[in-house]
Amino acid sequence: MLLRIHRLTKDYRRGVRANDGIELSVDEGQVLGLFGHNGAGKTTLLNQVTGLVKPTSGTIHIDGADAVADPALARRSCSLQPQAHAPLDGVTPRQAIDTMARIRGADRRRARERTGALLDALDIGAWADTPGQKLSGGVRRLTAFCMAAAEPGRIVMLDEPTNDVDPVRRRLLWEQIAALAADGSAVLVVTHNVVEAERRVTRLAVLHHGRLVADGTPAQLRHDHADQSIEEIYIDLVGPDPAGTEEGARVA
Numbered sequence: 678m679l680l681r682i683h684r685l686t687k688d689y690r691r692g693v694r695a696n697d698g699i700e701l702s703v704d705e706g707q708v709l710g711l712f713g714h715n716g717a718g719k720t721t722l723l724n725q726v727t728g729l730v731k732p733t734s735g736t737i738h739i740d741g742a743d744a745v746a747d748p749a750l751a752r753r754s755c756s757l758q759p760q761a762h763a764p765l766d767g768v769t770p771r772q773a774i775d776t777m778a779r780i781r782g783a784d785r786r787r788a789r790e791r792t793g794a795l796l797d798a799l800d801i802g803a804w805a806d807t808p809g810q811k812l813s814g815g816v817r818r819l820t821a822f823c824m825a826a827a828e829p830g831r832i833v834m835l836d837e838p839t840n841d842v843d844p845v846r847r848r849l850l851w852e853q854i855a856a857l858a859a860d861g862s863a864v865l866v867v868t869h870n871v872v873e874a875e876r877r878v879t880r881l882a883v884l885h886h887g888r889l890v891a892d893g894t895p896a897q898l899r900h901d902h903a904d905q906s907i908e909e910i911y912i913d914l915v916g917p918d919p920a921g922t923e924e925g926a927r928v929a
């Protein structure tokens with residue numbers, strides 16, 4: 678198993694328990710859709726796997742190695758498209774993607790080829806040499822995806838990659854996500870677009886106030902919930918919850 682998460686808990690200061698005893702394993706070739714309400718703990722989970730946030734308790738193993746004890750291993754193994762827009766002011770998409778590929782170890786030729794291939798695949802070549810401050814939100818988002826995908830780690834984590842992206846390019850983006858998995862990465866995709874993701878992921882997991890409340894293939898989850906649609910299952914699992922707070926569960 679490429680990524681194995683065991684009883685992972687994160688308490689932030691001021692008493693917010695953002696992740697609560699999460700059990701999750703993801704293998705190479707899988708595309709895991711990670712769903713959950715605002716503040717459910719999705720970004721916290723990704724940041725712990727990449728070694729950016731230290732768990733309060735629990736373990737994360739990447740290819741059997743302890744990633745909490747070795748954050749450098751975590752960073753080497755993981756590519757992350759953060760939720761926030763990439764800071765692209767003063768650089769073009771081509772420069773940003775190429776540079777990221779080089780930083781992650783691609784030689785000059787491979788970086789150039791991957792950059793060109795991704796710009797073409799997502800149909801954003803027209804903006805390849807436009808300064809970042811002049812790009813639309815969707816092209817910025819797609820550029821950030823390319824930066825994560827150019828020389829991908831064994832685990833690729835994408836935090837709401839389809840936001841701001843038009844329907845045609847969203848389809849192209851999902852094809853590139855599938856290509857990353859076909860090349861052997863485990864891909865974790867955070868998204869609020871349940872209906873779209875249902876058709877694109879091999880597995881999906883649902884977080885609710887920091888706890889994992891569902892994990893399986895779309896077909897398994899539908900089977901276990903009287904053949905409802907994934908959207909209906911999701912709404913049954915996570916809301917509406919008048920007791921819930923935007924800030925997530927409080928530590929008891």
Ligand SMILES: Nc1ncnc2c1ncn2[C@@H]1O[C@H](COP(=O)(O)OP(=O)(O)OP(=O)(O)O)[C@@H](O)[C@H]1O
Binds near residue numbers: 689690720721
């Ligand atoms: N650095 C931090 N310090 C304190 N609390 C934090 C910090 N980061 C996140 N939180 C809190 O932890 C909880 C989970 O946040 P997180 O960003 O992981 O959720 P999310 O599921 O990614 O949300 P969204 O869908 O809105 O992006 C929230 O209550 C949030 O306010």
